Structures are given as C-alpha cells and as structure tokens.
Amino acid sequence: MAFCAACYRKNEREDKGMVIMGVDFGDVRTGIAVCDKYEMMARDEPMVKADGFKKTAEAVSERAKELGAELIVVGNPKNMDGTEGARSQKCRDFAEYLGEISGIPVTLCDERLTTVSAHKILSDNNVRGKKRKNTVDSLSARLILEDYMTMRKNGVV
Numbered sequence: 001m002a003f004c005a006a007c008y009r010k011n012e013r014e015d016k017g018m019v020i021m022g023v024d025f026g027d028v029r030t031g032i033a034v035c036d037k038y039e040m041m042a043r044d045e046p047m048v049k050a051d052g053f054k055k056t057a058e059a060v061s062e063r064a065k066e067l068g069a070e071l072i073v074v075g076n077p078k079n080m081d082g083t084e085g086a087r088s089q090k091c092r093d094f095a096e097y098l099g100e101i102s103g104i105p106v107t108l109c110d111e112r113l114t115t116v117s118a119h120k121i122l123s124d125n126n127v128r129g130k131k132r133k134n135t136v137d138s139l140s141a142r143l144i145l146e147d148y149m150t151m152r153k154n155g156v157v
Contacts, residue, residue: 021069022145023060024111024137025094030056031137033145034067039152042145044138057094061102072104075111075144107148107157114143 017038024031032045048063050056064072074095077087084092092108099106118139122128151157 018070019068020071020073020145020148021064021067022109022141022148023072023074023098024114024140024144025056025074025091026137029137030060031139031141032060032063033138033142034069035145035149039149042142042149044135044142047137053090053094054097057098057101060098061104064102064104069104072098072102072106073109073145073148074098074106075114075140076108077111080112109144109148109151111140111144111147114140114147117143 017036019037020035020039022031022033022035022042028049028051030048030050032048033042034045035042045063045067048056048059050059060072072095074091076084076091076095079085079088095106095108098104115136118136121139122136148157
C-alpha cells in the first residue's frame, strides 16, 4: 500500500478538529452557532430566549451539550478603542459562569461590530421585520464563531 501525504494531512486535521459553539450573549435573546467537527463550516442555530443571567447560561449549557460542543466561544463586546466596558464585563461573567455549570471550556472572542455586520448582511438580503429580529443574534454568533475558527486556522489562538 502506498503512502498518501495528502490523506495523512487530512486525517491529521480531522484529529485536531472539534465541535465549537459560538455565543452572542444578550439580555433577552442569545444567539447560537455551531461548527462541524472538522471546523470547516459554521451554521446558525435557533436563538436562546431566557430571562436572566443564570437561566440564559443554563439554557446555553444545555444546548451546548445537545450539540456536542467541545469548546464554547462567547463574544466579548469591547469598545472600539479596545477597552472593556460594563457590557464586556457582563459577558466575561457570563462566560465564567457558563464554563462552571457546563463543564465545557469557554473562551472569549472580540466581537466588535459583529451585530453591525449581521444587520448589514440581513439588509443586503432584504430580511426585515420579525424575521430579522429572530435571526440577527444567531447570525452574530456565527460571525463570532467564524472569526474564532479563522484565528485557530491561522494559529492565533
């Protein structure tokens, strides 16, 4: 049997991949996205709608387990100058609590302008009204996840 370097590299990548879940934490709606085990594609998942910090974390934890997530990436809404404000601290606290209750590693990812980008994508595709409101958070979560996946592929994280 001949050795195939391309096949070897493919199998090597498969061993290093993992299911990663992206989260755009919100006070009312929390966006969810997930990637495949090979970290090739991210897809939107239905948002989590829960009242309160703890209930939201519990719902996200449950969803992460259902999806088989091995890592959770929570968006960190830094200010445009890179500093962290009150919302950023709330997301840090959420990420820490989520990690505690889920038992799944959680990391933060800079999410500056992801919601703006999500609104632009939806506008460009003529998504308006209630449908837009129900999709923007999960699309934001997917953009956060895609940014994180790109950083992983480039060895930044």
